[in-house]
Amino acid sequence: AMEELLPSHFPASRAAAVAAAFIRYRHAGPGRGLALGTIRRAHREDIDAVGRKYHLELVLEDIRDKDSAVNCTAEVLYPLDNKNTVPDVQFTLEGELQNSDEADDMFYNQIKSLDKELVARNIPDSQGNVSPELEPIHLLAWAASGYVIWQNSTENTNFQLAQTKQVTQVKRSDEYLQFDYMILLHEMVSQEIIPWQLTVLWHPRHGVQVPQDSRQ
Amino acid sequence: DQVLYIVPETFQQVQHLQHLCNTLLLDLWEPLLPEEITTGGKLHIRVPGPLVQEVKDSLDQHMISYKVLIPDVQKLVNQNMPRERTSPEDYVYTRYHPMEEIYQWMIDIEKNNSELVTRHYLGKTTENRTIYYLQISQPSNRIKKIIWMDCGIHAREWISPAFCQWFVKEILQNYKSDPKIARFLQNLDLFVLPVFNIDGYVYSWKEDRLWRKNRSPYNNGTCYGTDLNRNFNSSWGTAGISYNCSSEIFCGPKPESEPETRALAQFFRNKSSDILCYLTIHSYGQYILTPYGSTTKPPSNSEELIDVAKEASAVLKGKYGTSYKVGPTSSILYSNSGSSRDWAHMIGIPFSYTFELRDNGTYGFILPPDQIQPTCEETM
Numbered sequence: 242a243m244e245e246l247l248p249s250h251f252p253a254s255r256a257a258a259v260a261a262a263f264i265r266y267r268h269a270g271p272g273r274g275l276a277l278g279t280i281r282r283a284h285r286e287d288i289d290a291v292g293r294k295y296h297l298e299l300v301l302e303d304i305r306d307k308d309s310a311v312n313c314t315a316e317v318l319y320p321l322d323n324k325n326t327v328p329d330v331q332f333t334l335e336g337e338l339q340n341s342d343e344a345d346d347m348f349y350n351q352i353k354s355l356d357k358e359l360v361a362r363n364i365p366d367s368q369g370n371v372s373p374e375l376e377p378i379h380l381l382a383w384a385a386s387g388y389v390i391w392q393n394s395t396e397n398t399n400f401q402l403a404q405t406k407q408v409t410q411v412k413r414s415d416e417y418l419q420f421d422y423m424i425l426l427h428e429m430v431s432q433e434i435i436p437w438q439l440t441v442l443w444h445p446r447h448g449v450q451v452p453q454d455s456r457q
Numbered sequence: 458d459q460v461l462y463i464v465p466e467t468f469q470q471v472q473h474l475q476h477l478c479n480t481l482l483l484d485l486w487e488p489l490l491p492e493e494i495t496t497g498g499k500l501h502i503r504v505p506g507p508l509v510q511e512v513k514d515s516l517d518q519h520m521i522s523y524k525v526l527i528p529d530v531q532k533l534v535n536q537n538m539p540r541e542r543t544s545p546e547d548y549v550y551t552r553y554h555p556m557e558e559i560y561q562w563m564i565d566i567e568k569n570n571s572e573l574v575t576r577h578y579l580g581k582t583t584e585n586r587t588i589y590y591l592q593i594s595q596p597s598n599r600i601k602k603i604i605w606m607d608c609g610i611h612a613r614e615w616i617s618p619a620f621c622q623w624f625v626k627e628i629l630q631n632y633k634s635d636p637k638i639a640r641f642l643q644n645l646d647l648f649v650l651p652v653f654n655i656d657g658y659v660y661s662w663k664e665d666r667l668w669r670k671n672r673s674p675y676n677n678g679t680c681y682g683t684d685l686n687r688n689f690n691s692s693w694g695t696a697g698i699s700y701n702c703s704s705e706i707f708c709g710p711k712p713e714s715e716p717e718t719r720a721l722a723q724f725f726r727n728k729s730s731d732i733l734c735y736l737t738i739h740s741y742g743q744y745i746l747t748p749y750g751s752t753t754k755p756p757s758n759s760e761e762l763i764d765v766a767k768e769a770s771a772v773l774k775g776k777y778g779t780s781y782k783v784g785p786t787s788s789i790l791y792s793n794s795g796s797s798r799d800w801a802h803m804i805g806i807p808f809s810y811t812f813e814l815r816d817n818g819t820y821g822f823i824l825p826p827d828q829i830q831p832t833c834e835e836t837m
Contacts, residue, residue: 249782251790258818276819279780304819362510367666368553369615369825401818403667425667427821429742430697430791432684432705434667 246283253283256295259394260315263330266387271377272344274304292320345445348377358410385441388451399429417442460527463500580720582656583673590650595642602733607650612657612668613822614740621651623833675702683709688718691800692751697793734808735801742813748802750786751794776835
C-alpha cells in the first residue's frame with residue numbers, strides 16, 4: 242500500500258534527513274559538504290512484516306556552490322525488526338557531484354605535513370565562526386556524523402550535527418588520516434543535545450569510515 | 458584573555474614554560490623574556506582567550522600549578538578607560554550581542570526615538586532579571602490594534618533576538634520614507650520583546666551555548682530549567698513534553714509555573730482583545746507554523762491563517778530563494794502542548810504564528826554571523 246506524503250510534513254522530512262545523512266557519509270568529506278535542499282516528492286509504503294519504506298525525490302546542494310544542485314532518489318526502509326533497527330538506505334544520484342579532489346588533496350597533504358597532531362575545539366565557535374583552516378575538519382565531522390545519524394535514526398527522530406566539541410588527530414603509519422571526534426548531535430523531536438564520540442578514518446580515494454563510535 | 462600567575466618549581470617546568478611562551482607567542486608580562494624564567498621566580502603571562510583552555514590543559518599535564526590573576530583582561534581595560542558611550546548608530550546588527558548590550562540598546566533606542574518608542578516592564582525572570590519590551594506606536598486619537606512579537610523563548614536560538622533587534626531598527630530607520638511601514642504604523646502598534654528567556658540567554662553566553670530552557674532550579678537544585686514553550690496553559694502537559702526536569706522539553710510542574718510565562722500571560726490576559734497578531738520567533742528549520750501543536754484538529758480560522766502564511770513564505774523566498782515551509786506544527790514538526798503560540802490563539806488572538814528561522818540543519822542553532830543580515834532581510 243503506497244500513499245503520497247506532503248513533502249513539508251514530518252514523516253517525509255525525517256526520512257529525507259536520514260537519506261541525506263547516509264549520502265553525506267558515503268559522498269561528503271573535508272572537501273565536500275552536502276546539504277539537503279528541497280524534498281520534491283515523497284511516498285510511503287507499508288511492507289507487511291518488514292517495515293515502512295519511504296520513497297523520496299530530493300535535491301542535494303554542495304555548500305561550496307549554491308547553484309550546484311543535484312537531484313537524487315532515495316529509499317529509506319525503517320525495519321519492524323526489534324533486533325536490527327538500522328534503516329536501510331538506497332540512493333541514486335542523477336548527475337555528478339562537484340569535483341572535490343583539489344580540496345581533498347590539499348587537506349590531506351596539510352595534515353600529513355603537520356609536526357604535531359591537530360587538536361581543535363568548538364567548531365563552529367559560539368558566535369558561529371569556523372576559521373578557514375578548520376573548515377575541512379568541520380566538513381569531515383559533518384560527513385562522519387552522517388554515519389552515526391543513519392545508524393541511530395527511527396521514524397521518531399530527526400538528528401542534525403550541532404557542533405564539534407573536540408577533535409584530536411591520531412597519527413597513523415599507513416596512508417589513512419585518523420581523527421577522534423567528540424560531537425554534539427541535536428535531536429529535533431526530543432530537543433536533546435547528545436554528545437557522541439567517534440573515530441573517523443579518511444583518505445581522499447577511500448572516503449569516510451567510522452570504525453568505532455559511542456554515545457556519551 | 459586571562460593573566461596567569463605561576464611560580465615554577467623545577468627546571469623541567471621552566472623549560473616547558475619557555476617552550477609554551479615561544480611556540481604560542483604568549484605575552485610575558487613578567488619577566489620580560491622567556492630566558493629570564495627561573496625556578497622560584499614569579500611569572501605573569503597573558504594568554505589570549507582562544508588559547509586559554511589549551512594552555513591550562515598543558516600546565517595541568519605538566520603538573521604546573523597556576524592562579525588566574527586577571528580572569529578577563531578586556532573587562533579590566535574597559536573599567537580603566539574613560540566611559541565612551543558608543544552611539545546607537547554604531548550598534549552592529551550583524552553580530553550577536555550579550556544581554557548587557559541588549560539592555561543598553563533598548564535604553565538607547567527609546568532615547569533616540571522617543572516620539573515613537575517606549576520601553577515597558579513586563580516582569581521578572583527566575584533569577585530576578587527584568588524583562589522589558591518595546592512599544593512602537595505613532596501617537597494618535599484612535600486605539601490601535603497590536604501586533605506582538607517575541608524573540609528568544611529558547612536560549613540557544615541566537616538568531617531570534619538578533620532578528621527582533623534588526624526588525625526594530627528597520628522600522629525606525631524607514632517609517633518616514635517607506636509608505637508601507639508608514640501606513641502600518643498609522644493603523645497598528647508594534648510590541649517587540651527582544652529576549653524573553655533572559656536567564657537562559659545569559660547562560661548560553663556564559664556556560665552552555667546549546668542551553669534551551671530557563672534557569673529555574675528543581676529537585677533541590679540538582680536540575681535546572683523549564684521549557685518555557687511547553688509551560689503555557691494550552692493543553693498543558695499532554696503532548697511532546699516530559700515531566701522530568703532533566704529533559705529539554707520539561708513542561709514545568711504546572712502551567713505558568715515559571716515567572717517568565719506568567720509575566721507574558723498576565724499581560725496578554727489584560728490586553729487580549731486588542732491584540733491582532735502574535736508572532737513568536739525561533740530557530741531553526743525554516744518554517745512558518747500555525748496552530749496547533751497539541752492536536753491535529755485545525756483552528757477555526759485555519760484557511761485564512763495558512764493563506765496569509767503562504768503569502769509571507771512566497772515573499773520571503775523572493776528575496777534570497779530561501780524556502781520556508783508552511784503548516785500546523787502538529788503536521789510539519791511534531792506534537793507539542795503548552796506552546797505560547799497555541800495559547801495565544803486559544804485566548805482569542807486570531808493570527809498566531811511561530812517562525813523558525815534559518816537554517817535547515819547545516820549550522821542549526823550556531824548560525825554564522827554572516828547569515829544574520831540575509832536572514833533578517835528576507836524575514837522582514
